[in-house]
Amino acid sequence: MKCKVCREHAVVDVRRHNAGFCRDHFVKHIHDQVARTIKDFKMFSPDDRILVAVSGGKDSLAVWDVLLDLGYDATGFYLGLGIGGYSDRSKDAAVAYAEAKDAKLIVRTLAEEHGYTVPELAKLTGRVPCSGCGLNKRYEFNRAALEEGFDILVTGHNLDDEVATLFGNVLHWNTDMLARQAPVLEERVIGRDTVFVKKVKPLVRIAERESAAYALLKGIDYIVEECPMVEGNTQHRYKEAITLLEEASPGTKQQMYFGFLKKAAPKFAGEADDAEVVACSECGAPTIAHEGREPRCSFCKTKALALKRKDERR
Amino acid sequence: MKCKVCREHAVVDVRRHNAGFCRDHFVKHIHDQVARTIKDFKMFSPDDRILVAVSGGKDSLAVWDVLLDLGYDATGFYLGLGIGGYSDRSKDAAVAYAEAKDAKLIVRTLAEEHGYTVPELAKLTGRVPCSGCGLNKRYEFNRAALEEGFDILVTGHNLDDEVATLFGNVLHWNTDMLARQAPVLEERVIGRDTVFVKKVKPLVRIAERESAAYALLKGIDYIVEECPMVEGNTQHRYKEAITLLEEASPGTKQQMYFGFLKKAAPKFAGEADDAEVVACSECGAPTIAHEGREPRCSFCKTKALALKRKDERR
Numbered sequence: 001m002k003c004k005v006c007r008e009h010a011v012v013d014v015r016r017h018n019a020g021f022c023r024d025h026f027v028k029h030i031h032d033q034v035a036r037t038i039k040d041f042k043m044f045s046p047d048d049r050i051l052v053a054v055s056g057g058k059d060s061l062a063v064w065d066v067l068l069d070l071g072y073d074a075t076g077f078y079l080g081l082g083i084g085g086y087s088d089r090s091k092d093a094a095v096a097y098a099e100a101k102d103a104k105l106i107v108r109t110l111a112e113e114h115g116y117t118v119p120e121l122a123k124l125t126g127r128v129p130c131s132g133c134g135l136n137k138r139y140e141f142n143r144a145a146l147e148e149g150f151d152i153l154v155t156g157h158n159l160d161d162e163v164a165t166l167f168g169n170v171l172h173w174n175t176d177m178l179a180r181q182a183p184v185l186e187e188r189v190i191g192r193d194t195v196f197v198k199k200v201k202p203l204v205r206i207a208e209r210e211s212a213a214y215a216l217l218k219g220i221d222y223i224v225e226e227c228p229m230v231e232g233n234t235q236h237r238y239k240e241a242i243t244l245l246e247e248a249s250p251g252t253k254q255q256m257y258f259g260f261l262k263k264a265a266p267k268f269a270g271e272a273d274d275a276e277v278v279a280c281s282e283c284g285a286p287t288i289a290h291e292g293r294e295p296r297c298s299f300c301k302t303k304a305l306a307l308k309r310k311d312e313r314r
Numbered sequence: 315m316k317c318k319v320c321r322e323h324a325v326v327d328v329r330r331h332n333a334g335f336c337r338d339h340f341v342k343h344i345h346d347q348v349a350r351t352i353k354d355f356k357m358f359s360p361d362d363r364i365l366v367a368v369s370g371g372k373d374s375l376a377v378w379d380v381l382l383d384l385g386y387d388a389t390g391f392y393l394g395l396g397i398g399g400y401s402d403r404s405k406d407a408a409v410a411y412a413e414a415k416d417a418k419l420i421v422r423t424l425a426e427e428h429g430y431t432v433p434e435l436a437k438l439t440g441r442v443p444c445s446g447c448g449l450n451k452r453y454e455f456n457r458a459a460l461e462e463g464f465d466i467l468v469t470g471h472n473l474d475d476e477v478a479t480l481f482g483n484v485l486h487w488n489t490d491m492l493a494r495q496a497p498v499l500e501e502r503v504i505g506r507d508t509v510f511v512k513k514v515k516p517l518v519r520i521a522e523r524e525s526a527a528y529a530l531l532k533g534i535d536y537i538v539e540e541c542p543m544v545e546g547n548t549q550h551r552y553k554e555a556i557t558l559l560e561e562a563s564p565g566t567k568q569q570m571y572f573g574f575l576k577k578a579a580p581k582f583a584g585e586a587d588d589a590e591v592v593a594c595s596e597c598g599a600p601t602i603a604h605e606g607r608e609p610r611c612s613f614c615k616t617k618a619l620a621l622k623r624k625d626e627r628r
Contacts, residue, residue, distance in 0.1 A: 171559070267581040
């Protein structure tokens with residue numbers, strides 16, 4: 001196979017585009033695809049201060065790398081989850097990348113910020129690790145972005161991630177989640193304060209194996225191992241099922257996701273949770289108002305439960 | 315495992331209902347599920363004359379059997395497709411069942427009605443066999459029902475069939491197909507004539523393996539072999555992908571299908587093809603009007619093409 005641009009030997013084959021690329025033109029292809037996504041979905045401009053949630057995996061390092069290459073003002077944010085050696089190695093990957101690129105990286109840990117790790121939280125609350133982990137990441141990413149004065153929060157969700165989420169939402173017809181599934185979630189303001197920073201996913205046009213190929217070809221030393229706690233995760237099963245179809249018919253994932261955005265998402269727009277958002281009485285973060293009850297966000301409730309149980313077990 | 319009704323030894327395990335059944339209570343369970351479906355979706359009443367499209371496979375013989383057991387006036391209709399020994403054996407199964415039950419069966423063949431078989435049609439038109447087969451079956455089922463004075467056309471589509479179709483429609487976001495995907499398609503009238511008979515699917519609550527178990531336990535001698543022409547059929551791949559998920563989480567299929575009907579189908583209702591329907595200038599069957607063109611239905615166009623080419627090759 002030859003590069004579709006320069007006819008040199010191709011190193012990557014993108015089946016759904018029916019195209020091969022040499023190293024340099026594949027890197028350019030990814031840059032172009034991401035630039036197009038940023039433009040099409042009006043994600044951000046060169047004046048914005050951008051915070052990139054960095055896990056040390058291929059997707060988050062790839063999106064950070066593309067944004068820096070494209071000249072954006074992008075700072076990394078690494079949140080230590082305390083998942084043993086996996087977290088140590090993922091932090092090392094994030095730090096090493098930042099040093100090599102001379103890029104700014106903010107590091108926080110759940111243990112220092114809140115007094116627990118993800119495995120501890122799961123044990124203390126009796127919930128699956130992925131649930132507490134997701135809640136804490138969403139909360140901490142948003143809090144860090146607001147505290148440090150960023151306009152935009154970028155995550156590395158790729159096409160495969162979004163399709164798996166869409167598939168799960170369609171299997172259960174979670175109409176409120178379908179209403180919110182978009183490459184951009186606009187900022188949310190209460191009174192004069194931004195309470196949710198604008199969140200964007202510039203890799204929605206990039207498949208998982210393409211972001212892996214990008215990281216590899218750019219010499220980015222990302223952490224390959226998967227989180228040891230996701231075994232049996234339903235999201236993984238959805239990816240498996242759809243990958244079966246993608247292999248038989250390349251382009252299925254892209255068609256499902258962008259077809260949804262164009263033809264079906266508008267039909268679910270009215271389902272978005274329009275509940276009144278108020279400030280949590282403990283942390284000030286936005287939460288849903290319930291009449292006659294002190295507003296308290298899920299994060300504060302979960303944290304309080306975990307710390308109470310931790311205290312009881314001492 | 316014990317029967318959930320009588321505590322005798324269970325012979326069928328319905329995982330998504332978390333229930334086992336002995337032979338007699340499983341048969342009753344299927345009767346009850348179908349009766350409930352007929353009632354919930356207002357499919358038909360004991361006064362209606364019902365035509366059941368019978369292929370000789372488990373689903374069509376099972377639905378016919380249940381309707382006869384429930385006391386409905388149900389006549390079978392077998393259409394010979396001319397797919398070699400497969401068609402011979404499937405006809406034998408339909409005829410044997412009708413004789414054993416002393417039920418009325420109408421038999422027609424594509425060869426006698428139109429002068430071609432499904433394999434010939436595929437070769438002559440250069441299209442995949444499933445496409446011409448589906449077009450001819452839809453046309454012939456509807457024509458037979460109208461000519462023979464039936465009120466209702468029943469097909470044996472089961473839960474797995476409907477989920478696979480839904481999945482395909484969601485992968486491609488075929489919004490007009492989503493608008494029409496329902497257990498009931500109402501009759502359509504032009505002027506004073508019914509042109510599309512009412513079509514219903516009483517097995518939408520019954521999974522594929524349940525209809526197979528029903529046929530087996532009732533001693534119905536159905537044709538087990540699959541049509542030899544469906545190799546590589548995308549519908550099969552969709553079933554495979556979803557079966558992966560059903561195995562990990564029983565109830566997934568039912569949730570996806572009935573969740574769709576309840577929560578999403580109404581959002582697509584406006585997408586149904588509201589194009590003007592007129593009579594085909596050749597056969598009188600309903601077809602979409604196109605301004606400035608003589609109305610001619612897909613069936614007549616395809617048939618004309620096939621017969622013209624057949625003539626040329628003589």
